[in-house]
Amino acid sequence: MQPATACAFSGLTIPWLRRCSSLRVKCSTSQRAHCASTSTADTAEPTEPIGPIEPIEPDPEPFKLKPLPYPFNALEPHMSKETVEYHWERHHRGHVDSLNAIIQGTEFAEMKLENMVLTSYNEGNPLPFFVHASQVWNHDFFWETMKPGGGGNPSGVLRDLIERDFGSLDELAKEIQNAALTQFGSGWVWLAYKRHRLGVGNDINPRPSEKDKRLVVVKTPNSVSPIVWDYYPLLAIDVWEHAYYVDYEV
């Protein structure tokens, strides 16, 4: 937790002030009004919109570990009960606990998880708790990507898009497998919908073409997910070793 800091436009030391990053200083509207009335310094409004922060009792558990949508053994024989249990109980829960420990009492605790992931990614210079926020999001998505008795083939619009963008379901499967096998180190493989041709999330392509709006297979390192690039994930596959080592070893 950061110590009390000086207000950016009055210079006064204010105990409740928190820095959310080295770039921005946040005050509530009442606090700013206090500063404006007591200081003779320039009270120009900061150019960035600043949301209100109500001082409330910090919730020690802003995020709860989402329960699995199925029992631990429901994915057998493809994924053992042991793996699912360790993965959810130790890894997923570990990230939830670490995230809570870092964000409790800060303004991040009131953010929705997805916003927290995007904010903490900080455009490629991640804040310390990005790994936990992102892994919580990724694992929530991962458990939903699977279901007991799942498998089979997609239908409808998704199937049409797959055939348009990959040629066939087999081609898609091959591309996903290849991505999974060539992800060096830990990471994830995604089937995602990509709106823009430019691979940078904060650029809107000023000249849209038929290369936009496609399904893509993406691989991301460690805890990164393609939502930070403004893609829309459809499927997630965890290729960290802990996801498969007990069942498949190498």
Added chain:
Amino acid sequence: MALRSVVSRKTLAPALRHYRSLTTFTLPDLPYDYGALEPAISGEIMRLHHQKHHQTYVTNYNKALEQLDAAVSKGDVRGVVQLQSALKFNGGGHVNHSIFWQNLKPVSEGGGEPPHGALGWAIDKDFGSLEALVKKINSEGAALQGSGWVWLALDNEQKILKVETTPNQDPLVTKGTSLVPLLGIDVWEHAYYLQYKNVRPDYLTNIWKVINWKYASEVYEKESA
């Protein structure tokens, strides 16, 4: 003049290629049995780690080398550059694991015995004590996100010991050309998961019982001579 243009590099190159053989690599043998490091590291982990993981790095490195050779001969710049990540990953994996097997030793053969001599003094000078060094390595190893290695390194230019981490299979030299690896600890999940599950700190605590300080001392004395 005419002769020179006939026997130019371009005409010699195909002939030279026949005589240039590609050095390929093989998996080095472990200097101890798979089960010899128990209970710190299980025999099952050692076997898989050596026979499957390290072997895969060697195999894929050789493959990448062949592809590199072909691309270089063809003058395929794009192909050469594209192979760099595979070379770094698999070559790094081979380099790192070859060092790692030397860094470990069964207790019965001196594993876990603290360093003496020049390396012992250097550790005391640069870290205060062996305990402080172990604590630092363990905390950096535990904090490493994803996969990677934690190293005790000798900086040959500044003549001091350092603790460094590298991601994935990046060899220590990627952190500095003057860095010499003395000890490396693999913190990829495959190095400990079957035995310790997600509790990497326990693995790091126990591995010191089988660390081969003698090898580290030899490297240190040779490099700082």
